[in-house]
Amino acid sequence: MEAEAMGQGETLSRHRAALLDYAARRGLEIGAVYEEIISGESIDARPKMKQLLREVEQGRWAGVLCMDIDRLARGNSADQARVSNTFRISGTLIITPSKVYDQSRESDEEYVDFELFMARREYKAISRRIMRGRIASVKEGHFIGSTPPYGYDKVKVERGRGFTLSPNSESDTVKQIYSMCISGMGCNAIARRLDMMGIEPRKGSSWSGASIKDILRNPVYCGKIRWQYRKEEKSVADGIVTTYRRENPDCIIAQGLHPALISEEEFDRAQQFLNSRRIPHKKENTELRNPLSGLVYCGMCGSMMTRLGTGGRNHSDTLRCPNRNCSNVSAKLELVESALAEGVARWLNDCRVNVSRKPAADTAKAERTAADKVRAELAKLDGQREKIYSFLEQGVYSAGEFRERMESLEKRRTQLSVNLRQAEQAVSEAEGDRQLYAQIIPSVERVMDIYAQSTPEEKNRLLKTIISRAEYIKTERNTRANADRCNFTLNVTPLFPEIKTGAE
Numbered sequence: 001m002e003a004e005a006m007g008q009g010e011t012l013s014r015h016r017a018a019l020l021d022y023a024a025r026r027g028l029e030i031g032a033v034y035e036e037i038i039s040g041e042s043i044d045a046r047p048k049m050k051q052l053l054r055e056v057e058q059g060r061w062a063g064v065l066c067m068d069i070d071r072l073a074r075g076n077s078a079d080q081a082r083v084s085n086t087f088r089i090s091g092t093l094i095i096t097p098s099k100v101y102d103q104s105r106e107s108d109e110e111y112v113d114f115e116l117f118m119a120r121r122e123y124k125a126i127s128r129r130i131m132r133g134r135i136a137s138v139k140e141g142h143f144i145g146s147t148p149p150y151g152y153d154k155v156k157v158e159r160g161r162g163f164t165l166s167p168n169s170e171s172d173t174v175k176q177i178y179s180m181c182i183s184g185m186g187c188n189a190i191a192r193r194l195d196m197m198g199i200e201p202r203k204g205s206s207w208s209g210a211s212i213k214d215i216l217r218n219p220v221y222c223g224k225i226r227w228q229y230r231k232e233e234k235s236v237a238d239g240i241v242t243t244y245r246r247e248n249p250d251c252i253i254a255q256g257l258h259p260a261l262i263s264e265e266e267f268d269r270a271q272q273f274l275n276s277r278r279i280p281h282k283k284e285n286t287e288l289r290n291p292l293s294g295l296v297y298c299g300m301c302g303s304m305m306t307r308l309g310t311g312g313r314n315h316s317d318t319l320r321c322p323n324r325n326c327s328n329v330s331a332k333l334e335l336v337e338s339a340l341a342e343g344v345a346r347w348l349n350d351c352r353v354n355v356s357r358k359p360a361a362d363t364a365k366a367e368r369t370a371a372d373k374v375r376a377e378l379a380k381l382d383g384q385r386e387k388i389y390s391f392l393e394q395g396v397y398s399a400g401e402f403r404e405r406m407e408s409l410e411k412r413r414t415q416l417s418v419n420l421r422q423a424e425q426a427v428s429e430a431e432g433d434r435q436l437y438a439q440i441i442p443s444v445e446r447v448m449d450i451y452a453q454s455t456p457e458e459k460n461r462l463l464k465t466i467i468s469r470a471e472y473i474k475t476e477r478n479t480r481a482n483a484d485r486c487n488f489t490l491n492v493t494p495l496f497p498e499i500k501t502g503a504e
Contacts, residue, residue, distance in 0.1 A: 070119030
């Protein structure tokens with residue numbers, strides 16, 4: 001289920017109630033409920049939908065119940081084809097209150113494709129209307145964001161429609177930030193000063209230079225409304241669509257309805273100061289020098305770990321947390337890289353051992369036996385149900401006894417149905433184990449064979465084919481005598497079965 005852009009929670013509740021009522025009236029057994037408020041253009045932006053498609057691919061469900069077929073996909077033709085093919089190949093029904101779609105029938109297959117195509121057109125039309133309305137509202141000076149900027153509260157416009165901003169107790173801090181900037185203090189220095197003064201940000205316990213810079217760059221504080229400052233853009237690489245946000249120099253800036261906290265002159269002076277301290281990025285050398293770039297995150301604060309090159313007192317490349325308020329201790333980059341490679345090697349060896357010691361066929365056989373026992377129990381319950389009806393007709397059971405016996409039987413049947421689904425899932429997983437390892441092991445072996453001879457950029461690409469992310473924690477600093485001691489922990493999340501490694 002997916003809610004529309006407006007009234008999301010209310011729409012979700014109405015849809016849930018309607019679908020559960022429909023299932024009860026039709027005698028449909030609900031195995032799981034997937035609720036998703038996200039109104040995403042792409043399936044990749046909808047985690048619940050991705051989970052549902054995986055389970056449909058595995059043949060876990062006989063049918064999927066939704067309000068309308070367009071709730072499954074409003075994305076591009078590739079998303080529509082993905083949904084249609086997944087349900088068609090698995091033989092899973094698409095059930096709506098108005099129609100049941102069985103794509104084994106040619107007419108239903110064509111109808112599904114047509115409905116998904118029309119849903120895409122409707123989604124585009126709705127998006128255009130919403131966009132026009134937002135632009136008009138911004139140009140009228142309304143605040144249309146969900147979260148008000150620091151120093152303001154979001155309030156309804158008096159005797160009118162829409163929202164505007166009203167200064168709150170944080171506004172004095174905003175004025176102090178601009179005053180310190182104009183007097184020559186940098187963003188990090190301002191952040192430290194606010195922490196020393198005991199002033200807390202809206203989120204978190206301490207200020208950062210980035211949050212100070214965001215406040216100083218936002219024209220909302222001189223009475224303006226800014227929209228689409230960070231515009232969403234997309235790029236395609238190897239068939240994968242990546243969405244990112246970058247500063248938009250052509251963003252909309254309009255005179256707001258809210259009161260300003262600083263003058264336009266003060267805002268301009270702050271911009272001049274920030275621009276004078278701006279260090280342009282060097283583009284001459286774009287070669288990646290950190291093989292762990294984008295992979296290792298701080299296990300304490302969640303920040304992405306960065307590489308600090310050599311220079312000054314730093315005699316070797318270091319992996320560090322960029323958060324100045326985080327107590328995670330840095331380590332030599334080569335030590336972390338080596339620990340990561342050793343962890344992958346250990347995982348690879350464990351895979352080989354598991355394949356040799358635990359044949360998937362034996363496991364699958366045991367799981368099938370368990371599933372057959374559950375099916376036999378369900379068949380026995382069906383026979384008991386017939387007897388209960390027979391006893392009612394013969395007058396052996398009163399109406400009260402009949403209801404009591406049926407309730408007990410249905411509870412047992414529901415539990416067995418859940419057990420059967422779990423057993424069938426276990427069978428599917430056991431049968432897929434050997435095939436999965438047969439695919440994974442050669443892939444990881446190829447990575448490890450060529451890793452040592454690769455450049456940092458090539459190493460980074462190789463690691464990203466087998467690793468999703470890693471979390472690094474180190475609490476004790478090394479001395480010169482034990483500078484190469486690996487006294488850190490590295491927990492790695494793979495793109496396939498779990499890898500965990502620790503260096504102590």
